[in-house]
Amino acid sequence: MGLATVRTSEGTAAALIDDGSAQLLAYADAGAALQAAPMTALAQARTGIEVDIEQAEFAPVIPQPAKIFCVGLNYRDHVEEMGREIPDAPTCFAKFARALIGANDAIEMPAAEVSDSVDWEVELTVVIGTTVRNATASEALAAIAGFTVLNDVSMRDWQTRSVQFLAGKTWENCTPLGPWIVGTDVLGDGSGLEVSCSVNGVNKQLSNTDHLIFNAVDLVQDLSKVITLEPGDLIATGTPGGVGAGRNPKEFLQDRDVLTTSIEGIGTLTNLCRRD
Amino acid sequence: MGLATVRTSEGTAAALIDDGSAQLLAYADAGAALQAAPMTALAQARTGIEVDIEQAEFAPVIPQPAKIFCVGLNYRDHVEEMGREIPDAPTCFAKFARALIGANDAIEMPAAEVSDSVDWEVELTVVIGTTVRNATASEALAAIAGFTVLNDVSMRDWQTRSVQFLAGKTWENCTPLGPWIVGTDVLGDGSGLEVSCSVNGVNKQLSNTDHLIFNAVDLVQDLSKVITLEPGDLIATGTPGGVGAGRNPKEFLQDRDVLTTSIEGIGTLTNLCRRD
Numbered sequence: 001m002g003l004a005t006v007r008t009s010e011g012t013a014a015a016l017i018d019d020g021s022a023q024l025l026a027y028a029d030a031g032a033a034l035q036a037a038p039m040t041a042l043a044q045a046r047t048g049i050e051v052d053i054e055q056a057e058f059a060p061v062i063p064q065p066a067k068i069f070c071v072g073l074n075y076r077d078h079v080e081e082m083g084r085e086i087p088d089a090p091t092c093f094a095k096f097a098r099a100l101i102g103a104n105d106a107i108e109m110p111a112a113e114v115s116d117s118v119d120w121e122v123e124l125t126v127v128i129g130t131t132v133r134n135a136t137a138s139e140a141l142a143a144i145a146g147f148t149v150l151n152d153v154s155m156r157d158w159q160t161r162s163v164q165f166l167a168g169k170t171w172e173n174c175t176p177l178g179p180w181i182v183g184t185d186v187l188g189d190g191s192g193l194e195v196s197c198s199v200n201g202v203n204k205q206l207s208n209t210d211h212l213i214f215n216a217v218d219l220v221q222d223l224s225k226v227i228t229l230e231p232g233d234l235i236a237t238g239t240p241g242g243v244g245a246g247r248n249p250k251e252f253l254q255d256r257d258v259l260t261t262s263i264e265g266i267g268t269l270t271n272l273c274r275r276d
Numbered sequence: 277m278g279l280a281t282v283r284t285s286e287g288t289a290a291a292l293i294d295d296g297s298a299q300l301l302a303y304a305d306a307g308a309a310l311q312a313a314p315m316t317a318l319a320q321a322r323t324g325i326e327v328d329i330e331q332a333e334f335a336p337v338i339p340q341p342a343k344i345f346c347v348g349l350n351y352r353d354h355v356e357e358m359g360r361e362i363p364d365a366p367t368c369f370a371k372f373a374r375a376l377i378g379a380n381d382a383i384e385m386p387a388a389e390v391s392d393s394v395d396w397e398v399e400l401t402v403v404i405g406t407t408v409r410n411a412t413a414s415e416a417l418a419a420i421a422g423f424t425v426l427n428d429v430s431m432r433d434w435q436t437r438s439v440q441f442l443a444g445k446t447w448e449n450c451t452p453l454g455p456w457i458v459g460t461d462v463l464g465d466g467s468g469l470e471v472s473c474s475v476n477g478v479n480k481q482l483s484n485t486d487h488l489i490f491n492a493v494d495l496v497q498d499l500s501k502v503i504t505l506e507p508g509d510l511i512a513t514g515t516p517g518g519v520g521a522g523r524n525p526k527e528f529l530q531d532r533d534v535l536t537t538s539i540e541g542i543g544t545l546t547n548l549c550r551r552d
Contacts (some may be wrong), residue, residue, distance in 0.1 A: 172503040
């Protein structure tokens with residue numbers, strides 16, 4: 001069972017996904033649902049309204065997270081392909097909410113003269129469920145509601161124009177997030193999950209979250225030293241090898257490409273790339 | 277005249293600051309005020325409630341900005357003291373709202389064993405007033421509501437533990453912001469303003485916004501290519517030379533230090549450093 005945010009005629013609603021149906025909940029979105037109740041108690045907020053999952057239109061699963069942390073350089077093969085050193089501590093940067101799109105929305109790529117190096121990055125993403133600061137390992141695991149899928153679509157030219165990545169990472173309407181959150185009751189600490197990414201049906205990335213240098217619990221412990229984590233906060237845990245910038249020759253996303261991003265036990269994002 | 281956010285018995289309220297008084301407005305905070313009306317029209321929303329400015333308690337002037345952009349390496353003398361290169365493009369990173377404190381609040385420094393290198397950075401900060409994307413220079417200036425003061429208090433050990441600054445820049449309750457916003461009708465494009473910072477009354481930084489490498493208009497133009505800027509969004513424009521990490525020997529903030537941060541034509545932040 002997963003927790004989604006679906007678009008409705010009135011805006012959005014949180015929904016429980018089960019056996020091909022989306023059962024709407026009495027919350028405006030999955031972020032509001034997690035502020036109100038733990039994942040395992042949400043079935044009690046069912047409205048009785050059910051939508052066929054094939055008809056459902058998915059919003060970014062957390063449309064307005066207070067914080068989106070992203071972790072770079074967190075799989076050894078990706079560190080090597082980017083010519084970087086294995087880090088001693090997590091490499092953390094941010095995104096803002098306006099970067100996010102739904103699981104099947106178009107990626108609104110900048111014009112080629114603005115960025116000609118739009119790249120893919122499949123990432124297991126932690127969704128925080130309870131407020132936590134200075135977490136121990138067991139508190140960190142308990143603070144995680146579940147996991148979702150994010151593609152940290154990156155404008156490499158903007159990412160590397162200075163020593164800070166943000167400008168290449170928070171492009172408006174370019175980061176798919178969803179389709180839903182699967183809880184720690186199903187996925188445990190998020191280890192042992194296959195992650196993959198393909199472009200036009202050709203696989204580009206294939207790895208497993210067992211290869212994360214800093215895993216979900218490590219990251220919640222670490223970041224909760226800096227700042228209080230709250231329900232709906234996101235931590236995108238980093239991407240494995242196989243990005244376009246690490247290939248020879250380099251490959252980047254083009255107008256009309258279809259980007260497919262999957263994580264075992266969660267689901268798949270399918271996004272058309274659009275360049276106007 | 278400035279636009280502030282003051283604490284009240286019911287929470288917070290936006291307030292116009294004029295001649296030693298704070299006149300409360302019918303908005304919950306300065307961010308809500310800017311979403312509703314331009315700076316120059318806010319006097320119409322006066323409630324008639326007036327507070328002596330000496331009695332007023334200032335919240336972070338924008339308590340919940342959707343985005344806080346910060347710019348590093350944006351004064352030549354600071355680039356040199358940090359041993360970096362003069363950048364070709366703005367060096368942008370983020371903060372999250374929970375980092376912010378009011379103009380006279382205590383800075384809640386981490387324990388010395390967590391960070392022993394807490395440093396100061398006075399910064400002229402742009403407050404966005406209207407929604408803007410892909411701004412021309414004139415559109416960028418028109419989108420700025422005004423300017424306020426921020427001290428980008430930085431945990432240098434956390435900032436430099438990886439290649440990304442975020443973890444050292446978004447520490448909870450460590451970034452004073454305020455005391456109020458002064459509009460572009462008074463300050464123009466924010467050039468020609470003296471910026472200064474002192475610790476226990478001893479001056480540490482003294483410069484002028486004329487020395488910014490990328491000025492306020494440049495930054496709004498640049499960042500609005502990446503993402504839509506909205507009322508209440510902040511851009512901290514960077515700090516001049518004189519930070520503690522650039523001194524020989526290095527100097528850092530200690531428990532009970534008083535940090536004073538001033539910008540000509542706007543006002544002063546006075547914050548006690550507390551280490552529990």
